[in-house]
Amino acid sequence: MGKTADCRGPEGRPDPVRSFNRWKKKHSHKQSQKKQLRKQLKKPEWQVERESISRLMQNYEKINVNEITRFSDFPLSKKTLKGLQEAQYRLVTEIQKQTIGLALQGKDVLGAAKTGSGKTLAFLVPVLEALYRLQWTSTDGLGVLIISPTRELAYQTFEVLRKVGKNHDFSAGLIIGGKDLKHEAERINNINILVCTPGRLLQHMDETICFHATNLQMLVLDEADRILDMGFADTMNAIIENLPKKRQTLLFSATQTKSVKDLARLSLKNPEYVWVHEKAKYSTPATLEQNYIVCELQQKISVLYSFLRSHLKKKSIVFFSSCKEVQYLYRVFCRLRPGISILALHGRQQQMRRMEVYNEFVRKKAAVLFATDIAARGLDFPAVNWVLQFDCPEDANTYIHRAGRTARYKEDGEALLILLPSEEKGMVQQLLQKKVPVKEIRINPEKLIDVQKKLESFLAQDQDLKGRAQRCFVSYIRSVYLMKDKEIFDVSKLPIPEYALSLGLAVAPRVRFLQKMQKQPPKELVVSQDHKQIEPRAPSLTNDEVEEFRAYFNEKMSILQKGGKRPEETECTPGKGISDEEEEEKEDEEEMEEKLAKAKESPLQSVPSTGESKEAPGQFLDRDEDEDDGHDADFFTVKRHNVFGLDLKENKTPQKKEPSKSSVKKKVTKVAEAKKVMKRNFKVNKKITFTEEGESVQQWPQMQKSVSKDAEEEEDSTGGINLDKAKERLQEEDKFDKEEYRKKIRAKHREKRLKEREARREASKRQAKARDEEEAFLDWSDDDDDDDGFDPSTLPDPDKYRSSAESDSDDTENKISDTKKKQGMRKRNNSEVEDVGPTSRNRKKAKWETLEPLDTGLSLAEDEELVLHLLKSQS
Ligand SMILES: Nc1ncnc2c1ncn2[C@@H]1O[C@H](COP(=O)(O)OP(=O)(O)OP(=O)(O)O)[C@@H](O)[C@H]1O
Numbered sequence: 060m061g062k063t064a065d066c067r068g069p070e071g072r073p074d075p076v077r078s079f080n081r082w083k084k085k086h087s088h089k090q091s092q093k094k095q096l097r098k099q100l101k102k103p104e105w106q107v108e109r110e111s112i113s114r115l116m117q118n119y120e121k122i123n124v125n126e127i128t129r130f131s132d133f134p135l136s137k138k139t140l141k142g143l144q145e146a147q148y149r150l151v152t153e154i155q156k157q158t159i160g161l162a163l164q165g166k167d168v169l170g171a172a173k174t175g176s177g178k179t180l181a182f183l184v185p186v187l188e189a190l191y192r193l194q195w196t197s198t199d200g201l202g203v204l205i206i207s208p209t210r211e212l213a214y215q216t217f218e219v220l221r222k223v224g225k226n227h228d229f230s231a232g233l234i235i236g237g238k239d240l241k242h243e244a245e246r247i248n249n250i251n252i253l254v255c256t257p258g259r260l261l262q263h264m265d266e267t268i269c270f271h272a273t274n275l276q277m278l279v280l281d282e283a284d285r286i287l288d289m290g291f292a293d294t295m296n297a298i299i300e301n302l303p304k305k306r307q308t309l310l311f312s313a314t315q316t317k318s319v320k321d322l323a324r325l326s327l328k329n330p331e332y333v334w335v336h337e338k339a340k341y342s343t344p345a346t347l348e349q350n351y352i353v354c355e356l357q358q359k360i361s362v363l364y365s366f367l368r369s370h371l372k373k374k375s376i377v378f379f380s381s382c383k384e385v386q387y388l389y390r391v392f393c394r395l396r397p398g399i400s401i402l403a404l405h406g407r408q409q410q411m412r413r414m415e416v417y418n419e420f421v422r423k424k425a426a427v428l429f430a431t432d433i434a435a436r437g438l439d440f441p442a443v444n445w446v447l448q449f450d451c452p453e454d455a456n457t458y459i460h461r462a463g464r465t466a467r468y469k470e471d472g473e474a475l476l477i478l479l480p481s482e483e484k485g486m487v488q489q490l491l492q493k494k495v496p497v498k499e500i501r502i503n504p505e506k507l508i509d510v511q512k513k514l515e516s517f518l519a520q521d522q523d524l525k526g527r528a529q530r531c532f533v534s535y536i537r538s539v540y541l542m543k544d545k546e547i548f549d550v551s552k553l554p555i556p557e558y559a560l561s562l563g564l565a566v567a568p569r570v571r572f573l574q575k576m577q578k579q580p581p582k583e584l585v586v587s588q589d590h591k592q593i594e595p596r597a598p599s600l601t602n603d604e605v606e607e608f609r610a611y612f613n614e615k616m617s618i619l620q621k622g623g624k625r626p627e628e629t630e631c632t633p634g635k636g637i638s639d640e641e642e643e644e645k646e647d648e649e650e651m652e653e654k655l656a657k658a659k660e661s662p663l664q665s666v667p668s669t670g671e672s673k674e675a676p677g678q679f680l681d682r683d684e685d686e687d688d689g690h691d692a693d694f695f696t697v698k699r700h701n702v703f704g705l706d707l708k709e710n711k712t713p714q715k716k717e718p719s720k721s722s723v724k725k726k727v728t729k730v731a732e733a734k735k736v737m738k739r740n741f742k743v744n745k746k747i748t749f750t751e752e753g754e755s756v757q758q759w760p761q762m763q764k765s766v767s768k769d770a771e772e773e774e775d776s777t778g779g780i781n782l783d784k785a786k787e788r789l790q791e792e793d794k795f796d797k798e799e800y801r802k803k804i805r806a807k808h809r810e811k812r813l814k815e816r817e818a819r820r821e822a823s824k825r826q827a828k829a830r831d832e833e834e835a836f837l838d839w840s841d842d843d844d845d846d847d848g849f850d851p852s853t854l855p856d857p858d859k860y861r862s863s864a865e866s867d868s869d870d871t872e873n874k875i876s877d878t879k880k881k882q883g884m885r886k887r888n889n890s891e892v893e894d895v896g897p898t899s900r901n902r903k904k905a906k907w908e909t910l911e912p913l914d915t916g917l918s919l920a921e922d923e924e925l926v927l928h929l930l931k932s933q934s
Pocket residue numbers: 147148149150151152155172173174175176177178179180312313436437438439463467468
């Protein structure tokens with residue numbers, strides 16, 4: 060039995076020689092170990108490290124994938140192993156097992172594995188080891204570049220890197236846009252591991268003088284197919300051209316497309332293809348249960364509401380095809396108060412808000428996240444129970460990524476896909492081809508809660524919400540219209556009016572491209588074999604539209620290449636899921652801020668989102684609608700350029716092409732501008748004044764009084780401008796204004812006449828009073844004369860009196876003329892003077908003038924004597 064038996068002699072006694080030999084061997088081994096330790100202690104640290112690195116590197120070649128079950132089975136540095144252990148990562152997943160060894164050996168790797176299978180660590184571990192091997196320090200500059208398609212994914216990767224790499228001394232940075240470029244530029248040069256989005260990276264390459272990647276050791280492309288789908292093919296090419304040729308490249312994704320293989324050919328050297336689930340029965344996690352339901356478009360909102368009501372304790376993600384749908388339905392659902400926290404994540408939010416929502420949803424145990432496809436890839440929200448695909452994904456790959464947000468790393472999860480009857484056949488077929496096991500389930504009609512009436516009442520009270528509903532409507536129709544796969548997405552089969560009603564709208568908004576499409580006779584008619592009926596095919600695009608798109612796309616691309624405004628990612632901030640008004644207001648503000656920020660933001664800051672991209676090409680189809688919110692955001696998304704079968708390469712040489720008719724820049728008419736303003740729902744500042752009675756008088760903008768409110772409503776709900784009606788309305792307005800003006804003038808004249816009359820009355824009153832005074836004076840003097848006899852001394856000096864009377868009379872006259880002036884009586888005639896009558900002074904003067912000299916019949920001397928006598932006798 061083993062060792063004891065060996066040490067015994069033939070009689071079963073222990074053999075002392077053998078025992079001694081064993082002891083001696085052990086002892087000498089211990090001694091040599093001690094010696095080595097002593098030697099090492101004398102060595103400088105760097106030397107010890109270098110030796111352990113060389114030992115590790117020697118072991119790289121000995122890696123046997125089949126023997127590996129734990130991270131510690133790989134020859135990894137102590138620092139990395141410690142980081143992994145501290146983060147509770149011990150056992151390796153299949154993709155980690157198969158790729159880490161290859162990457163350690165310095166090979167280029169193209170790795171594909173199901174969602175949630177641990178691809179992030181599959182590249183982060185080799186990243187850390189690569190720099191450790193080289194004893195990288197901050198002075199060595201950029202060593203590893205990790206490119207992610209979305210900001211959230213980059214952020215998430217950065218967080219995992221921080222966790223597992225915390226024992227290393229490298230510096231790591233996250234460059235994803237949404238922040239000050241200068242601020243980033245100051246720090247970028249000291250970063251050893253840079254996690255970034257492609258747009259922002261290229262911008263730094265173009266604009267940050269001190270940024271260079273000449274020392275780069277490793278490039279990692281996470282979700283590479285998504286990066287390409289988002290329209291970053293050219294950006295990626297430009298980035299790769301700026302990188303040193305001698306480097307290692309790792310490329311990972313859950314799905315592989317032809318474009319990824321093209322990129323791999325371009326950027327990888329003799330890559331090792333690792334597709335761990337290639338032979339698996341299904342391409343989705345085994346723990347994921349997947350179902351679909353078929354329902355009419357107009358039922359979808361009620362289905363969603365009913366679903367949420369019955370999953371109040373769960374954590375769910377609901378995927379929509381456009382930002383505007385998320386924006387509208389988020390608000391509406393907050394108001395509906397289903398009894399669960401609602402959050403929104405889409406490409407039109409500010410970066411900070413996006414991060415807030417991301418973190419909040421990570422933390423929550425039960426909540427629902429309304430999201431566009433920016434949340435479809437790579438995001439690792441813990442413990443998501445349900446993924447509900449409210450709108451059909453554009454293809455099976457998108458479905459796989461969306462559904463993969465649940466059932467991650469050995470967890471369970473459920474996915475529910477909502478399909479329209481017209482989408483069912485094509486989509487289910489595609490999914491089965493991609494090895495996605497989906498089963499149909501049916502809605503229990505008794506559990507369906509109809510919310511249409513509630514939505515109608517919300518919209519009746521809230522004009523802003525109504526605008527959002529209209530935009531949501533157009534945006535959804537457009538997203539269907541722009542889908543590549545016309546077998547699945549047929550806009551002509553959509554129940555348009557019913558859909559509008561289901562959103563709470565009384566009338567379906569005008570959708571220009573639909574009208575245009577309906578006017579055009581279908582190009583291809585297919586004879587149905589069964590019924591020999593002529594059926595139109597799914598709508599196809601006209602050459603003009605293709606041309607127009609081409610021109611538009613070229614323009615965008617050239618702007619992008621020049622570093623102009625980047626269309627890609629009008630990213631969004633999550634609306635906080637709490638259903639209170641404050642939240643909504645906050646989001647409104649943010650949206651506004653976001654627009655402002657976007658205007659300032661440099662072109663290549665962020666990454667596009669799927670939802671947005673779907674909307675992008677619509678800019679030419681229904682430009683005003685697009686322009687209304689955030690222009691470029693929508694443009695660059697996934698597969699957009701393939702919508703018309705265009706190759707990106709064609710876009711590289713736009714100048715050489717003859718400018719097509721449609722490529723000529725449209726002149727911006729006033730009507731277009733007005734429409735834009737209408738669509739933006741700008742609220743112009745109002746100055747409101749009040750009459751003395753307290754009625755408000757709106758001065759600006761002038762109130763339209765001639766048109767009834769109903770008519771306005773009707774007009775508004777159509778969502779466009781009817782020029783004839785507008786003219787009629789203006790004419791009516793004009794008439795109304797003229798009538799108003801006339802009334803005002805008449806009122807003014809009447810007022811003037813009344814004033815004049817009043818003034819005349821006043822003047823005559825005053826004259827009458829003066830006359831009375833004069834008469835009284837004269838009466839008194841007569842009386843006096845009668846009572847006391849004649850007293851010449853009491854008589855005024857006739858000369859004095861005359862002059863003063865004259866001046867008085869002048870004064871009076873002046874006064875009169877003043878009064879007259881005031882009364883506006885400029886002409887004076889006799890009759891008027893008569894009317895006014897003589898003044899009292901005049902009358903006085905007249906009286907004095909009429910007094911006859913007293914004839915005593917005496918001589919002058921006798922008269923004098925008589926007067927003196929009289930005076931003496933009086934005194
Ligand atoms: N070795 C491991 N041990 C334990 N957990 C792991 C291990 N590797 C990864 N995980 C966990 O599995 C989850 C999914 O990992 P990861 O996000 O890397 O998946 P993925 O393959 O990149 O998914 P996707 O394709 O959706 O991006 C994460 O929560 C991660 O923490």
